[in-house]
Amino acid sequence: MFAMRAKDLYDVNDLCHEEVMEIFEESKEIKKAYLRGEKIFSLSDKTGCNLFVEPSTRTKNSFELAEKYLSMNVLNFNTSSSAFSKKETLKDTILTMKSMKIDLFVVRHKEPGTPVFIRKYSDASIINAGDGLHAHPTQAILDAFTMYENFNSFKGLKVSIIGDFYHSRVVRSNIKLLNMLGADVTICSPTTLSPREIRTLPIKYTYDLKEAIKNADVVMGLRMQLERQSQGLFPSLKEYNKYFGIKEELFETLANKNAILMHPGPINRGVELSGDIADKPYSKILDQVQNGVITRIALIKHLLGGDSL
Amino acid sequence: MFAMRAKDLYDVNDLCHEEVMEIFEESKEIKKAYLRGEKIFSLSDKTGCNLFVEPSTRTKNSFELAEKYLSMNVLNFNTSSSAFSKKETLKDTILTMKSMKIDLFVVRHKEPGTPVFIRKYSDASIINAGDGLHAHPTQAILDAFTMYENFNSFKGLKVSIIGDFYHSRVVRSNIKLLNMLGADVTICSPTTLSPREIRTLPIKYTYDLKEAIKNADVVMGLRMQLERQSQGLFPSLKEYNKYFGIKEELFETLANKNAILMHPGPINRGVELSGDIADKPYSKILDQVQNGVITRIALIKHLLGGDSL
């Protein structure tokens, strides 16, 4: 029981510990139903608007599948054919959509804080699907759920996150949620991609890949955001892979027995992940994709108040 | 009762007075159901094709929501990935779509007369969603319905429409419909944007903004179609706003008590509308957006012959 149920998700701390665990338990039930092909009709009177102003495949598809699974009416906001080209401001777009009776906005935008800005003009539920370098809370939720499926507890769970800390909105949300849940987080990132901010976080920091992998239960690579990368922060992709690419031998000799490999995707093979490590049995990367749909179904039901299964 | 029910809507005069009023009464009922989240299933065996060859957000979304609300199967014709790039003529596209069994074409095209052209090759219902500078009848219907909601009668209603007459297809449909319904229409437009055609219409014309707003029940700004604007027709947007921008003080001192402000959107703040006037209680701009969905539901039911609620 909790006093006030969240209606929006700007970042993971809009949910309390109890709500997260409720979403995880609900996700377990939904996953069984989903894999049996059973649909949920409880939100058939709701309309969701997917407002993706940054390109995205997996997150957008994942939300769309989740909404359709819940029998929602789905409106995809196509930015290229949109009023944005007519200089309509985001404010007026939201006011317009709101007037059409939207119950949920799923928003991705390059400007941090856009989902909070939208709140000013709409009383629909809002889910942040990534705002600049700020946050990507639904990724953190699906990541944590994938860990929960494998370990059934976060207490003392050793999670090492490896890669470009600086340009990752995923890692910022991951750290918050994993801390809330009680895991021990280690960040391993090249010094040039590790801003001072990192020293203020409740994590361990190292630039030594071996140290990060050693005794880890979860080894998570971060995507090199090649298109976002400021130039000159590291010599080359090959050099990056040499020092920070996760290799089979390191994983299999240093990580804990039963350790799992994760990555938010899409992966750059040969950069963050060496060889065929993404295809190994301990790689849960594709489970993460599936759990993305599942946890988004559970989250939307939670926020919009759909009946339990 | 009327002899022949319209099947197509090229412009507002395809409907007779009685049909318009029937659509308005139906819209009132639909609006209640829509806001309660109730769906209408009467057209679940029909397929609508939204053929938007000009960019559009609000009109396209509005039609799509209306069609989905009626449980129609919706096909969005994406022009960029379309056979148009293969030089397939519009004729053959329509013949092709017709063969796939389309019940309704919603068409936006830069060439005036395109919806009538389509009729030659298809017996589906056709709704004009804007053809060049010719007509935009569903906008006129939603505008008039919004007035009807506020004043419950058109007899002697003073409607002043302010802005770029020349480049507006909306205003041409508005004048026809408001005349049919019995309203008194005043047009206020810069002389350089007021073609000779304007003298032949059953309206009052003025270039004096104060005169237009004085004693008006409805003050409607038109969008400056910046992207369509021929150059040199007025000195600057600032100059335009100075002489033709609708300002709070003018509206509140000159217009009738209970007067309302309207605009077909998307608005250019600081051009057609000054300051925060769009956000005032007498602004019905967002009501127009919502009524757009509602009246399009009613119109499609009317044209396709769905059962009454």
Next chain:
Amino acid sequence: MFAMRAKDLYDVNDLCHEEVMEIFEESKEIKKAYLRGEKIFSLSDKTGCNLFVEPSTRTKNSFELAEKYLSMNVLNFNTSSSAFSKKETLKDTILTMKSMKIDLFVVRHKEPGTPVFIRKYSDASIINAGDGLHAHPTQAILDAFTMYENFNSFKGLKVSIIGDFYHSRVVRSNIKLLNMLGADVTICSPTTLSPREIRTLPIKYTYDLKEAIKNADVVMGLRMQLERQSQGLFPSLKEYNKYFGIKEELFETLANKNAILMHPGPINRGVELSGDIADKPYSKILDQVQNGVITRIALIKHLLGGDSL
């Protein structure tokens, strides 16, 4: 009865003769239901992903209508807003989509063999919607079904296919299927567009249009793929039309009584087809479009194992 039911369709020979005839008989029943506006709900628990990496209107719309008619959940993979721009490989895209639980991939891609490549990473059903110059089996199926509707038998049916053999994936699938079904196929193609491969096929070849049309039951024009055409293979479109354009007079004097005209579309009027021949009663070009939706419904049901009507 057949030993193993096909699950994928890379090319027509993934189906045996009996399966093709079963699909045709099912198509006849579905066509009646489709034209009455009756829906089929048997696949409402399945999700289809339309992965079109080459532009397409009619094939994409046709598949989408077929999937929606079967009440499937449909995910359109929009390549321009996709992870392809993030250099995600096709492999990882498929793995990702698979994890979201896709039951059917419909794939168009410029690289021959892409659908087979996809099989390696997914156990969903796969339908080839055109892979480079290799194959386009669903077009061949709808073409053959249109012939079956008109002649009720393939035994000794004289089918003449006229046009650019070299750049056509349609003709390659047509030849295989028509041979399986027992028709006699003649190819008429300019010598510069007739590769040596053509000599190895179980067909008659001629470059004389009159000879091809004479005594034909079916005269099928192929689309000049203007955008794919290597330069210099023929003098001009006018010249092409002079020698290979199908003209009313030739058709009406040389082809068999009851002969039909076909074309996979979109047609280039004045190039492959002269004058108004596409609009004559013996032209079945629009029947082909409609049969495209119908046979795709039947095919998807066949591959995914939906219940019979």
